[in-house]
Amino acid sequence: MSRIYTQVFYVLLFVCAIHSAVQAQSITVSGTVKDRQSKEGLAGVSLIIKGQSGGTASAANGSFSFSTTAKLPFTLVASYVGYGSVEQQITSNTSGIILELETVVVLGGDVVVSASRTPERILESPVSIERMSAASIRDIAAPSFYDALNNMKGVESSMQSLTFKSINTRGFNSNGNTRFNQYIDGMDNQAPGLNFSVGNIVGITELDIDNVELLPGASSALYGAGGINGTLLMTSKDPFKYQGPSFQFKTGINHVNDDNSSVQQFNQLDVRVAKSWNNKFGVKAAFSFLQAKDWIGNNFSNFDRNSRTAKSGDRNSDTNYDGINSYGDEVSQNMRNVALSVQNATIAGINAGSGGAIPNIKALMDGAFGAAIPNTVQQAGFLAGLPAALRPAVQNYLPFYVGLKANLIPDQNVSRTGYNEESLVDYNTKSLKASGAVYYNFTNTIQAVAQANWGTGTSVYTGSDRYSLRNFNIGQYKVELKGQDFYLKGYTTQERSGDSYISSILGSYINEVSKPSTTWFPQYIGNYVGARAAGQTDAAAHVLARGVANQGRLIPGTPQFENAKNAILNNTISSTAINAQDPTKSVYGAKFDDKSNLYHYEGMYNFTNAFNNVVEFQVGASYRLYDLNSAGTIFNDLYESIDIDEYGAFAQIGKKLFNDKVKITFAGRYDKSQNFEGRFTPRITGVFTVAKNNNIRASYQTGYRNPTTQNQYIDLSVGGGSQRLIGGLPEIIFGKYKLDTNRPFTDVSYRAFLASAATGTPNPALLQQYTLDSRGVRPESVQSYELGYKGLIMPNLLIDAYGYYNIYKDFITAVDVYQNVGTPASPTFVKFGIPVNATGEVTSYGAALGLDYLINKWTMSGNLSYNQIGDLPVNYINDFNTPKIRFNLGLGNREIIKNFGFNVNYRWQDKFYWNSSFASGDVPAYSSLDAQVSLQIPSVKSSIKLGGSNVMNKYYITSYGNPAAGAIYYIAYSFNP
Template identity: 60%
Template structure:
């Protein structure tokens, strides 16, 4: 890696050398900035030359002065937190300039965005739907963090797996780890290359360093490459030239109020940012954030049927095959009848004569269990059985119950452990960011940036994972000019002490008492359960009482959570890696390397047209030591290439702007893909625009879709990659599996069969066959029509509708493969389960729309939005993971200064109930509503703000997705210096 970055630095230096030779005249600019309403001087206002890095900030008296070089005219950009940005053109040296800024409460729709077209434009003129949160809005949000505030944007939903781990999504197909939504931090893809998806803000940006957040709902592959077919989030940090000085924020509060699991817990967060620039040439900034809190508890004890993929009635006391949603280790089960036959077969092999004699006893009519025992002990006819009685006694009840038909074909599961006993709820998040900026000229600068974060959190995938001391580092070198950029960065993912909580529960059980014991067949947990159950049934106990007695016998001496023996077992298992070591710990050190460049020819064409080209190269270096990927004994890498171009031009006196763009991408394991984009925006009246777009997007199968090889659900299911090599490895083309629905139909008949063998006609001819073309990238075509307009400078309306068509949709099939054994010649009582990514045939159509309103009345600002998302008919075999409510609604009211120095903000959010489908579990997510609120007091004398606020202030606990913890209120007090 060091060699690669050394070469990149040499390229950057070579490119810069030529620029030093350019000559340009010096232009001096000075003036003052005041508040238009009060006439007061405004210190700390940013004054820059647009398209360059030249500029400065106003002093304590609101005055500024700086020099720049180049050929005029120049456009000055004057911006300040909470005020509307002003632009003014100057052609030569200018002194005594005067700027009067208005607060943003009077300037709706004037924000400038970049991500929609990769060029600066007013948000009103964007050709596609885009949302923006600027510095002023971030200061006023009532949520605990700017990232949580994304929930209030129209069309956005979040899946909260824990306090610090949240997944953002738009337009459906949400998931706990969202692979259809991209996030970029200062132009760096924020995905964890081993996990495959963005890790929220656990290792993202610190709040004091956020300059703006831009969100593009829908497909954006033509500009941003693979992924992001549902949306793209771009977060930009503050640079050290425009935002200088020291600032800090301390936030303290509580959560878990009225939580039945734990008493109220403290919540503390410290953010610090330092930035300094010298001679408008060299700038440095560093930001730091540290959070500590008690995480939300996963306590869903409802009973889940993994075969039927749905909730079922019963609990541990009433259902022998109970599997709690947030209980782990109980995923391991066995068929009671199958275990009984194994025990009988073992006895028959050891004592064939005694086995035959006992069978003759069973044939005696009217002889009950006690009578059989009495006959062996007293009847001379059966005296030959007495020497074998010590070996016979343990299985006597099993043989009797099988013979009398009182042993049902019933699955029984091991007793699991609650999530709270297995994961680390002591949440922490430490984030750092340091950047060095050097200006070679007023328009060209080099940036070296390092972002690093570590934390402890809980994440939901196919299982629940405790991410202890998980870390990601991102390191970037960039050369940026007015018309180009060239950058390279790497993402370094380290799993730290992260482990699989489901496997941990399973292996704690196994460490105490194995599920089966080959050297002593009657000593395994399932054997002990079966022997005790059959004995109880043989003696006349009811089925329910027999199950209770059997579990009591099998669980005798079980490790108790919190006991020294339990803690020792937990520590040992979490130190061992997943795989042959029979541990629960990940060992992931996957890296991503990305190189990208772009050149904007717009100025070269005298702005007659907008024309941009760019290219990128990416390398994934998978290194999980066999704990995620099939890389225990081999090295795995994935290479990707891409290039794009975009051309835009205005027509009809600049009322109509048309833009066409296209991108070609190639991954080493798949054919190349071309993604076109066409957009148009028409100004029907000043500040009123109609937009239309046709956008396409695609995503390559993720690194896990391609190369995962991992046992989950306590080892009862194996996740494998969809590449042909894995289909061959597990012989799924020869010993073909059955789809889950077909196997369930068979299992329903087996459950009522006295032999445990169901109706095999349910499976005849239904073996699953993989597509001969193999796994392919997923594609989407999106049509959108929208309107955005500003009426009377006080009402901003944003309305859009969309229609998406997905092709080669990447879903997953759950296959049940025969596992033939001596006790199960059909191989269907305990089949091997695989979860395999595949392309689903047929189109998948989704559609929806959203309406947003922002309204200003005096000092008050009102906002409201609603969104609708719907999926059409589904192709056969597709697991519906649309996972989004049809309707969502947000409303808010705020004022920057309702009375002197006092402002407030209140946000209400509601979403409808919906059905959630995932590899972890499936079920209804109830409708819920929340209210976030804050009131703040500005202290100008010390340039500080005191904020009192809370999220979900009514403290109505809710869940955002199936199997994730319930989220309650967070109440906090924050002090911010120099915001």
């Protein structure tokens, strides 16, 4: 990495030398920018030289002044959010210019970059694209711009906590969405150890966001691996265009009418400062801090870990109860198996204790009692005849002997008593984001940028478990040299897990500290037998048995519970070493130790100007290194280091034909990862102008994504230790766990085997082996066909519509298998979750329609999205996780009366079934209304906003197993926003 940064440094020095040699005489331009109606000065107006980088911004009273070496004459462009731009030709040193801007909103006038990696009007984009401008961000009714992404056409999200939301388009939604890419100022915002973005917890601050562009569907031809369902690009504000100080303070409440919590306050402070000098040097810094009480997971539905589906019953009615948001109750054992285990251990112990004089205590007791079930008097008489040293062991064994002989012990599972999520997870949500950047313009078209983004926070994320992300942090650091036709950049992402931990592991280990399972289960069964032998009903016996076994259980809120919890949280998962001889000295840990890094280097050159705009032609290349470091707490890296190299290159050529009525573009990219074969992803797009500002677009796009770093190398115990997630590379599944020589059994056949055991003697013939692909897990790919139309039916009505059809191959899914690590006569099964590729094709299709209408200062909008899964391979687990129908309606006016505006947005989506490695179940249909009213105070460059999300306070979930969200009501004061 240091070598590449050194090379970049030398390039900067070289460009500086060239600049010094050719530097021309500078001129000064100054003046004032005003509102055309009020004649008041406008602060923060962007003033740039047309076609060149750099510029300045107006001061508090609207005045501006800058020096430049640009060749005369040139055009000065003044632009401001919510106003039409104004141009002024400059021929010499100029002072006293008066530029007057008029408020205006123009549909279809936005310029986008991400669709083709080159600026173009959104009306002429060759693929579907959504854009959120600085003006619309300022007027949103949602608590943040990231929350407002749901209002875009075709966008959905999975909310795992207050600040952790995963964005998605076009189906196959998930809690941590690895099929959707997110970029901030050209930097991939993923956490290297997770391979997906952690929402916007560690991201861009609201005062520093300039615009958001979203590409639904595949985009690998331009952006490389990943993003086969969508790509989100966020761009921060340039200090040459947005200058001066600004801040915003927002305060509000949530948990209104929440059965799990009293009303809670949240606060958020955003600050931004930017300054530039002489169109040469610019700096900016931004800061944001949010503090709140998170939504509470309270889905205590009974859950079947084998099928990952809900089942009937609760803790009172089901002895094997396992609540979705209850942890520690994942630990479960079969009552008869425990009894047999105690019996065998007692036989072996007494044999050793008697020096071989009593080789089999069970046989001795059978001889003494015959076929009869011994009563308490007979049991006491038998004990009296034994040596005193052996009596305690036999006395402990007697309930199991009686229970097995009298068939009082049912062949059913019993689970330990778990702890509710609220007692284990840190709900004290925090998010601190800080960023800074330095800009230097070598020439009017060449700029260097050094940028740092860092954030830390506490939140909750749902994967195969509920993970409490506590005090984790991510830093991104970039250097970039860019010009009108090129850029070179290198950046690194540094992920640190802080004090993050797994909630189910924590719950299980608190149980173990209070009473080891090796003691708890025998106590439960022994007391159950005693109660049944005394004539109690099965239900009453279970209640008594659990009460006795739970004696000494640590109670949430007590010092003993908190001490045990903190001790476990101070140890990592990999440090856990259970000492079977002395459980009291066992070490338990639930904490991650992830310090994974990503290093990325990329460059692009646009030859369009060199070819005199006859054709558009771009080439680019990139190199990426994943450096995984989890000390064995996530990956298989306890005793070895893991690095993954990836590289790729792309080219794109476009040409306008038939008097510029048609534009055809071809693009292609080749990518290679060290663990997989190289992939070529082509893209063909066409735009046909049927009338002015009316275009039909068609595209064929391909995309692919490599298995994630966890798909490749994970080695993690989840579900309270009931399952192990392992990577799908041959070195893991075959080399470490020998799943080729000791082949596992399918999930379906294992459950059939358990069912046969419940009715009598288990039938091993029901077990069917599962054969894993010798190649291991491989990249998945998609072919996407799209036809769309975007146009202005009239100057104030914009229509955007599209339909798509996707074909996925080698779709990465997961399979649960069971490996027998015991013997055929005495099997012991270990459950593995393994990423695999689905055989055959998975198809999906859908359509969307969006309308935007302006009349005077009123804005009305609406969009409708339809998504559906098509063909599925046999035995494929359907995780489309997407409602068929969803729609948004919006209404707003920035100034319904002088300085007073409002905005409302209504959202509805249909019910659907959610399937994930954590839990599966129905997500009911829901609706939500966001609203805000705002007051502008121009005299002090301030505004006040009063608003709320889900203002009707109808609690809803977006994905099964995650907490329900209610209303958030807030008031915000902004200065110079």
